[in-house]
Amino acid sequence: MLSYKNKITIQNVADMAGVSKTTVSRYINGKYEYMSEETRQRIQQIIEKTGYMPSTSAQSLKSNRTGLIGLLIADIGNPFSTALLTSITDSLHQIGYNVLVANANNSQRLEAEYLHSFLSRGVDGIIINPVLWESPLLVSLKEQGLPIILLDREVKGCELDLVYLENDRSIDCAVEHLREQGYDDIWLLSWEYENISVRYYRYQAFLHSMRAFGVSEPEKQVYIQASASGAGLLEALDRIVTGSRRHGRIPGVITANEILLLETIQAVKKLRLQMPQELGVCGFDDWGWSDMIWPTIFSPTITTLDADIQKMGRMAAHLIVERITEPHQAVRKIAVPVELVRRESTHLAKT
Numbered sequence: 623m624l625s626y627k628n629k630i631t632i633q634n635v636a637d638m639a640g641v642s643k644t645t646v647s648r649y650i651n652g653k654y655e656y657m658s659e660e661t662r663q664r665i666q667q668i669i670e671k672t673g674y675m676p677s678t679s680a681q682s683l684k685s686n687r688t689g690l691i692g693l694l695i696a697d698i699g700n701p702f703s704t705a706l707l708t709s710i711t712d713s714l715h716q717i718g719y720n721v722l723v724a725n726a727n728n729s730q731r732l733e734a735e736y737l738h739s740f741l742s743r744g745v746d747g748i749i750i751n752p753v754l755w756e757s758p759l760l761v762s763l764k765e766q767g768l769p770i771i772l773l774d775r776e777v778k779g780c781e782l783d784l785v786y787l788e789n790d791r792s793i794d795c796a797v798e799h800l801r802e803q804g805y806d807d808i809w810l811l812s813w814e815y816e817n818i819s820v821r822y823y824r825y826q827a828f829l830h831s832m833r834a835f836g837v838s839e840p841e842k843q844v845y846i847q848a849s850a851s852g853a854g855l856l857e858a859l860d861r862i863v864t865g866s867r868r869h870g871r872i873p874g875v876i877t878a879n880e881i882l883l884l885e886t887i888q889a890v891k892k893l894r895l896q897m898p899q900e901l902g903v904c905g906f907d908d909w910g911w912s913d914m915i916w917p918t919i920f921s922p923t924i925t926t927l928d929a930d931i932q933k934m935g936r937m938a939a940h941l942i943v944e945r946i947t948e949p950h951q952a953v954r955k956i957a958v959p960v961e962l963v964r965r966e967s968t969h970l971a972k973t
Contacts, residue, residue, distance in 0.1 A: 638668045691719050691942060692740030692748040694733060696775070698725035701909040702880055702931065703751065706773065709935025710749060717943065719746075726753050734759050741768075747942045751775055754817045769945040771938050776819040783945055784955040785938045787906075789820065792927045792960035793827035796876045796904055799925070799962055801835060803970040805874030805902045807866040808832065810844045811855070811886060812878035824878045847882070855882075856889045863893070863901055874968065877905030887920060897922050902968040906960075907931075922966030929960045 632650075636643045641661060648657065649665045691714055695703045711721045722740060726733040730753045737759060740748060747769030752760060761780045764770055772784040793810075800808050810828040815821035825844065832840035845858045859875075866873040877883040883905040895901050908928030937956055944951065 635665065635668050635672065638672075639665050641665065687746045687946070688744045689719055690743060690745045691721050692737070692743075692745040692750075693721050693723045694726060694736050694740070694748065694750045695724070695773075696726050696733070696751045696753045697728050700880055702907050705909065705931040706751075706935050706938075709932045710939050713936045713939035714942075717939075719943070728753055730754055730757070733757075737763070747771070747946050749773060749938050749942050752777055755819050755822075756817065767949065769942060769949065771942045771945065773934075773938055774820050781953045783941050783953055785934055785941065786820070786955065786957060787929050787934070788957045788960045789823040790827045790830070792906070792929075792962070793824055793876065794831045795960075795962040796927060797828070797831040797835070799964065800874035800876070800902055800904070800968060803874070803898070803902060803968050805872055805968070805970060807862075807869075807871040807873040808843060809862055809873060809875045810878060811847070811858075811875050811882050811905075812844065813847050813882065815846070815878075821878060828876070855885055856892060859886070859889050859895075859901070860893055863895060872900070872902070872970065874902030874904070877903070879905070880907045880909065883907075883924070883926070887924065897967045898970045902970055904962075904968050908963055922969075925965045925968040926963045927960050928963045929958050934958045 632643050632646050636646045639646065639661070641664075645657065645661065646665060648654070649662060654662060693707065693710055695707060697703060698707065707723060711723065714721050722743060722745065724736040724739070726736060733750075733753045737748070737750075741763075748763075749771045750760070751773035752775050755776065755778050757777045757780075760770065760777050760782075764780050764782060770782050772782050772786075774786045776782075776784060776786075797808055810825065812821055812825055815825045828844065829840045832843060837843065845855075845862070847855060847858075862873050862875070875886065877886050883903075886903055886905070890897060890901060890903065897903055902925075904925035904927065906927045908926040937958070941954065941956070
């Protein structure tokens with residue numbers, strides 16, 4: 623293995639391949655127009671054999687780029703964010719970018735600090751899952767021409783590239799599924815939604831879907847948890863189930879995020895409720911767990927709204943590279959489909 627002191631150079635690669643440094647440079651930059659297939663393969667084999675890495679410092683001097691991308695997540699401590707982070711960093715590393723990762727811990731102050739830190743490091747662009755819908759700093763950075771890709775959450779007053787999960791269709795599927803299974807008292811469980819776009823859109827999608835099924839005041843079928851502490855959820859579920867029983871109904875709940883789904887399952891266990899007979903439960907996200915894994919964790923298994931998070935990460939990585947290399951192209955918003963994965967927690971029809 624080559625040591626740092628004996629680091630191979632582009633001239634070494636050129637000599638071994640029997641070509642000029644310019645030809646090797648053109649290969650590295652993907653400019654194959656005047657290069658034979660045999661020459662391409664020979665250079666590729668030598669690079670793979672020697673482990674040659676282009677000088678990022680030399681490249682940045684020529685292109686005025688550092689090869690650094692800042693990746694800032696609002697809350698890195700949940701399975702959705704972890705899977706997304708892994709996909710993005712893997713995708714960017716494969717195409718030669720280094721990634722600076724930071725966790726805002728749901729703090730807009732920390733978010734601003736990390737953004738300034740990224741800028742001081744000379745990042746070429748930023749991928750961000752913003753803490754709040756309102757972000758004057760991101761608006762300012764956009765106006766200054768910094769390439770920015772949003773993950774799942776929008777920023778008010780600013781048109782930016784966005785990769786997001788299909789909120790309307792996913793909520794529609796969940797409501798329709800619960801109705802088909804026989805649940806006649808359907809609820810949405812959510813955290814406060816006013817300051818975060820994805821929560822707001824899921825709330826609005828629920829209201830729209832319920833109205834389409836003839837519910838005149840769907841706002842009364844929403845439980846809003848004031849914080850992420852889980853406080854109040856136990857009492858809320860008890861009221862929902864008790865109220866439904868009083869009217870001869872069976873309730874079904876949709877949780878608006880993955881943490882609420884886990885908290886709901888815990889509350890169901892504490893209340894000794896039977897899923898799906900007394901309460902149907904479904905919600906975001908599936909975390910990529912297979913039907914072989916779910917039974918080892920929860921019984922009954924849980925119906926979820928699942929999206930290809932790996933694909934979402936790859937799209938975000940692709941968009942930031944395109945935004946860096948082609949800064950004047952039109953803003954793009956890419957929806958990642960969400961699939962309802964039917965499991966035992968809502969399988970009321972055949973129980």
